[in-house]
Amino acid sequence: MLEQLKEILSNKLKVAPEAITPEATREDIELDSLAVVELSLLLKSELGLDISDDDLLEAETVADMVRLMEERSATV
């Protein structure tokens, strides 16, 4: 899941790949509120995952986002 998230963040949201580590916060990877909406839309269109921007905004780090993705993919 981390690799899939990395790919979306770097290819679609132009985040520098080297900045995307499990410990990195949203601020570290410069993911502002509109980018979080775009990420939510991309997780749905690319991976079929339903994760709202509200949920993503509560994730403090990249690792927290990956955890959300794993939880949601387990329930589909």
Add this chain to the structure above:
Amino acid sequence: MSTGRAAVVTGIGSYVPPNRVTNDDLSARLETSDSWIRSRTGIAERYVVSPGTSTGDLAVEAGLRALKSAGDERVGAVVLATTTPDQPCPATAPQVAARLGLGPVPAFDVAAVCSGFLYGLASAAGLIAAGVADSVLLIAADAFTTIIDPADRTTAVIFADGAGAVVLRAGSPAEPGAVGPLVLGSDGELSHLIEVPAGGSRQRSTGRPAAPRDHFFQMLGRDTYRHAVAHMTAASTEATVRAGWHLSNVDRFVAHQANARILEAVSDRLGIPAERRLSNIERVGNTGAASIPLLLAEATAEGRLAAGHRVLLTAFGGGLSWGAATVIWPELQTI
């Protein structure tokens, strides 16, 4: 495709007020910076009205240029799309028509926020199709900064003032400049996403003054982004299908200049490459209803938009409201 009288673009003009405001100017009074504004909105500078200048003043300037461009100083009607009329009553369009010396022609305002130009295009095309007028001056103008809270850094860095106008005349649906199928839509259940809560009958009928911030424009950014991307993408697709075009045939994509990132998200979904997208948001910001004709006028003057180009227009705004239309760009004189 309709076979009745089409509305054909014959002139174009635009105007921005002289007062230029850079990101550094805004950073001097707001907790923000040039890089913060550029990276989040794509805007570097914008123009704002001076004290005492109104939407009508901007509209007259743009209207004058569009009439000159059309080479005909008479039209049969005036439609003004705006969110910031000179006063709550009456409409601003009749005063604009009078100031342009157009005589006792029908004149009225259209309120569809940032979709105003496309809604105005539908109104103007309707006046022509119904035989009310043989030509229409359609102006989209906003002194949008007059409803922006200067202390709200999320909107104060985005919105700006300006006007754009086109002259339309009755013609054949097959000729260049004929406005193609128009797709419009609205969703009033989400009116709260983009609003000025106070100042209308809902608040005034209470007899109580509103909280000061409720007289200013408010926008829920994340929800607006999501709906803007979805509706502009869907409306654009539908407009091209109804015109008998394929998205790969679109030579120039002209979307309401809301925010550089929304524009990128919509054109990526439509598969329209960067070199076919027109944009001027970096220099003028989000000018509300004015943004599409302002961009069309500038791009025509600069040659980025030329006769024969297949143009796809799309907009999204408060209401919610949205729309899209196609037009094969005609030969136009620029002023």
